[in-house]
Amino acid sequence: MVRHILLTTTLIPTLLFSQMDKPKRMINKGLIRSQAIISFGQLLNIKETSMFIHGNIEYHTSEKFSIRSDLFYYIESDDDNSLKMNHQFFEGGSFHIKTKNNFDPYIGFQPGLALTETKTSLIANDVNSPVSSKAVNPLISAVIGFNLYATKFFHLFADARYIYGNHLSNSPPVSLNEVRVSFGLGINTNVLFRKKS
Secondary structure, three states, X not given: OHHHHHHHHHHHHHHHHHOOOOXXXXXXXXXXXXXXXXXXXXXXXXXXXXXXXXXXXXXXXXXXXXXXXEEEEEEEEOOOOOEEEEEXXXXXXXXXXXXXXXEEEEEEEEEEEEEEEEEEEEEOOEEEXXXXXEEXXXXXXXXXXXXXXXXXXXXXXXXXXXXXXXXXXXXXXXXXXXXXXXXXXXXXXXXXXXXXX
């Protein structure tokens, strides 16, 4: 399903740009972009769908490389399985595949941290006392997606990420392995002055 969404969202901008005059390329060193949107994820081992507020900021160190930070604030899930809280922060880099227009496909790698809490757990020395279990856990994430820069200040984007990690505390481990999808509208500007060509 995710493969079909990515294929469709990749082909549409390519077809649109092939019908237009060559636009001025905005993807250069100094480009900074950000957005805040709703994101959806599917935990793989628990079969639970989650909803997040997703904010990120990205800075291009060159046309092909950027540094990116992502923050996911956990809102809720569609099931009462295991997680009461699952806030996540990622920091890493992306490699951008250069195109002749403002379509910007990329792949990235981001290590991160998750602040997690299970809904209930049992303390080993008191099996009659259900308590929540909070922990800070390391994560690894791979991202693939694209940006489509429509104007000097706005862009469309879509990405999918795979997250690997576990909630580890005094309760049994809970898998945080997840596939997550984000898409929407973001803002962008170039913070470096470039010579006019």
